[in-house]
Amino acid sequence: MYAPIISYPSIPSYPLEVPDATGGSSFQLRKMERIAVHGKNDLLIPHRKDYYFMVLLWEGSGRHWVDTTAYTLKPDTLYFTVPHQVHLKEVLQPVSGFNLNFTEEFLALDSSGVLRQLPIIQNPQNGHELHLAPSDVAFVQDILEKAYVEYSAAQPWHRTVLLAYLHVLLVYLSRLYTEQYCTSEKADEAALLSKFRTKIDASYSRHHDVATYADMLHLSAGHLSEVVKAQSGKSAIAHIHERLVVEAKRLLFHTEYTSKEIAFQLGFEDASYFNRFFKRLTQQTPLHYRLATREMYQ
Template structure:
């Protein structure tokens, strides 16, 4: 698969890494089979500080999102959010359209609709959307309008790009809901979203439900009960799953020691972290690292 460099730390790339930008918050690129700039950077594990959406028209290659490998397929839509770990196994020509934008771009939306969309929230840690012939037709037509306005500036061009992109993200969020969400989960999730956003922002420092309940001005019991009803998981399960996911990312993609990962995730004691990880995964951290690297190398 790839070799991990000694003392490797997973880098985080800003949007500026993609090249000279006309708009520092939004970049749209039409892939015509050319090799990417900074190509060596994407052949090692990394994170992006921005949302990354790609419609693949033609081409095949393989890459990783966190611990899951994906084989790129034509006429398929792929997306990542800032916290995920990405890795390409090889470089191969691809044709399609790439859209990248920052949190600051989302903040420009007056009513904050875009930040609430399932595709942006990505509660299921999805990455791939399967498209029907009708979806392909709509997406290609919308992307053509977006790229034409983006690359040929004219009066109200930015507003046109934002409007078309808004339509595209809503359409893709409908597909996300259809493909990743079961009917019994399509309910009012406002509180669970607030909770998940807090966990995402503070999971390395706050490990207890009561900590998040205080931030949300709720009792720990009420928060736990509501989260369970709305999401099917208890509040502490959400916290623990996020900690385990980050631990797995670091064990798989970096060469940090268990002691270093323990500190990075906010655990004071490595032996406690070992017990915590084993209780939730049935493996020790070292055992998990050995098993998954043997499986995919």
């Protein structure tokens, strides 16, 4: 039976809490041996994480919501999210695997900037799970085992070593990501699409037009639109609108904010225009969406 949907007046955002000093406050690696994930109450309500979250699972089951999508957990799978998405864990069966968490601050230790541009970090296709072949499980688990030894020992220069392990891991996962999500993209144009989506994530509540994002990327609006359309099959303005709809759905699904309050948070000056905008893109009014989705998952 599905867990009942319970809404909250606001969605809390949690920083990375590291129980020891081995990774500072920006890196955490935990090994899970049949851990029952139900002890911390805030995991069972909608919340955001302000860090990157990855789990390599080789045993266990259950469901984990990311935004308004539920994922049924499966062994031999890697689950991942980027900062500030909405999470909701339902009560899980005991799980075994590795949980890796790191912040933008830790990524910034990579002076080359390569890690920040990798597909698994940019996540242009908005994916959240990678299906691993046995050889992939073995490789990823081996890297995490080695990193866990280093993380636990906290030897001199351990952050440098951890960054090196993370570099290998993220490059490997990015190859798998590309195979599973974006096999047809050209590297340079795919990078532009990723940068465009990153700009949208940072500014969607303030800027709703393509020209502003083109200026941020030092491009003409026409060229940006052409590349985005070729890479994703969707127009540039569709990406902006979809990001607004995703956030609107998060707030409608997980909070009790009114349509007017949500419209204001998303940068709409007129609540009635927001209602028409939402209905045009979803074929539902905000109120109908809220009622229908909550009824569906009761």
